[in-house]
Amino acid sequence: MSSTSDIQDLIDLMAKLPGLGPRSARRAVLHLIKKRGVLMTPLADAMGRVATTARECLNCGNVGTTDICDICSSEKRIGSQICVVEDVSDLWAMERANIFKGRYHVLGGTLSALDAIGPDELRIPKLLDRITSESVTEVILALSATIDGQTTAHYIADQLPNVTVTTLAQGVPVGGELDYLDDGTITAALNARRQL
Incomplete structure (x- = not known):
């Protein structure tokens, strides 16, 4: 068994996360190892807790740690x-x-x-x-x-x-410039126009 097989397993798992490929996962794992006391251990503990406590809200489908989420239970x-x-x-x-x-x-x-x-x-x-x-x-x-x-x-x-x-309204985003928008977005914005 290789001396780095556990590390490679972690890199392979991290590479499956959205937005991370193999190279980004490798950099993230190396950073975690360097900061293992202040970052990796607390992260592993938090992931373990969430793995056992996370659940979908029975009412709305949100994710939380109780059967009914904070939004649904809020008066x-x-x-x-x-x-x-x-x-x-x-x-x-x-x-x-x-x-x-x-x-x-x-x-x-x-x-x-x-x-x-x-x-x-x-x-x-x-x-x-x-x-x-x-x-x-x-x-x-x-x-x-x-x-x-x-x-x-x-x-x-x-x-x-x-x-x-x-x-929801559709159209030009705040700060958007017409030259950078696609035809569908411009059409939706024009159709949803309102009086100033």
Whole structure:
């Protein structure tokens, strides 16, 4: 057995993380080894704790360490609004903006005929149950502007005849320059124009 096989195993595992390839993983592992007392050991301890305690919220699908996440259990959140997102990373992005004060629902992906992903493979039935049981008056569809994302948005909107359904605006990003935008983004921005 090689004297570096454990280190190579760690590099191989790190290389499987999003955004890290073999070279980046190698640099990260070498940095962790050099800082093993202040970085590697606490990181390993934290990863061990999260590996045993992390779970999906039974209500919305967010990730936390309790059966019901902090957002769902908070009495400060607006219970009549649900923002529907594809993945937990989208929920966290919305929370980073610190503007939405309602609750969320994580679908776990989008509808996709090619991948045989229908409504029952996603958390759409749970969403429909929540809308009824939680007296929701507005559903905000914060899904990606892809074909699958928009197909999913239209499917959900068709299932909700007695609820206000809104979607995020699409168009020119803050600080964006028209010369650098694609045709689809410019079209969406022009169609969603508003009076100043």
